[in-house]
Amino acid sequence: MALQFRDHKILQTQAKVDLFTIVFSASEGAAEGELIGQLVADMLQQTAAKDLSGFVAVEGDVLAGGVLFSRFKLPVNKTAxxxxxxxxxxxxxxxxxxxxLINHGLVALKAQGVEVLLTYGDPNYYQKVGFEVISQDFIEAPQPLSYPDGWLAQSLTDQPLLPMPGKTRCVDALNRPEFW
Ligand SMILES: CC(C)(COP(=O)(O)OP(=O)(O)OC[C@H]1O[C@@H](n2cnc3c(N)ncnc32)[C@H](O)[C@@H]1OP(=O)(O)O)[C@@H](O)C(=O)NCCC(=O)NCCS
Known part of the structure; x- marks a missing residue:
């Protein structure tokens, strides 16, 4: 059976929550697994459809991976x-x-008109898929960052990223200090 990338909505919430709980429990410990599983449940249940996008990698009935993207308000009139x-x-x-899976998501987000994509994680990994490290003078994070070197962004248009000083906001499910 071939691996396919599909819209996350083909799967029930619980299947996605279980994937994230199990993967993060294995890599970061049970407490982190529970925390990220709850984050995924909250994002899927509390975020308006227009503010959430996501993709899963499936092989037959087997769920091999997932990624979520949620709306991020910038201080300028750009879709992020x-x-x-x-x-x-x-x-x-x-x-x-x-x-x-990320590259699949990038193509879909571009087609939806998303102009700027952010993430917060290991720069060595996310630089492989087009992200660059940014400072908080460039784009503010919505919460204080425990790991400022992991604050990353990329342009999804042919326009280069320019500084966008001012307050930003993420969706409520993500807007908790423990995730930052
Ligand atoms: C991090 C994760 C999403 C990467 O997905 P993956 O399919 O394993 O990674 P890929 O095969 O696409 O990429 C492999 C490359 O990234 C590197 N890499 C993989 N995981 C990495 C990590 N956590 N940090 C830094 N680099 C990583 C590998 O060294 C490899 O580099 P190379 O191609 O130069 O050899 C996955 O390992 C995972 O789910 N980990 C546990 C949960 C997690 O940490 N999620 C990300 C934070 S939200």
Whole structure:
């Protein structure tokens, strides 16, 4: 059975919550697994459809990975989303699937008119899919960052990123200090 990238809405919420809980429990410990599982549940249940996008990698009935993107308000009139969180099933990691899933999402977000994409994570990983490290003078984070080197953005248009000073906002489910 071939691996396919599909809109996340083909799957029930619980399947996605379970994937993130299991993957993050394996990589970061049970408490982090519960926290990220709850984040995914909250994002899926509380975020308006127009403010949420996501994709899953499936092989037949098996869920191999998932990524969520949610709306991010910039202080300028540009459409922005943030990638968070993402997970690749533990036995599928390190085979290029994460990068392929993100790249699938980038194409879809561009087609939806998203102009700027942010994320917060390991720069060594996310630089492989077009992100660059930015400072908080460039684009503010919605919460204080415990790891400022992991604040990342990319333009999804042919316009280069320019500084956008001022307050920003993420969706409510993500707007908790423990995620930043
Ligand atoms: C991080 C994660 C999404 C990467 O997906 P993946 O499919 O395993 O990664 P890929 O196969 O696409 O990319 C592999 C490359 O990224 C690097 N890489 C993988 N995970 C990495 C990580 N956590 N940090 C830095 N680099 C990483 C590998 O060294 C490899 O580099 P190379 O191509 O130069 O050898 C996945 O491993 C995962 O779900 N991890 C646990 C949960 C997590 O940390 N999620 C991200 C934070 S929201």
């Amino acid at each position: 989303f943030i990638l968070s969180p993402m997970a690749i099933a533990t036995d599928q990691q390190g085979k290029g699937l994460g990068q392929a």
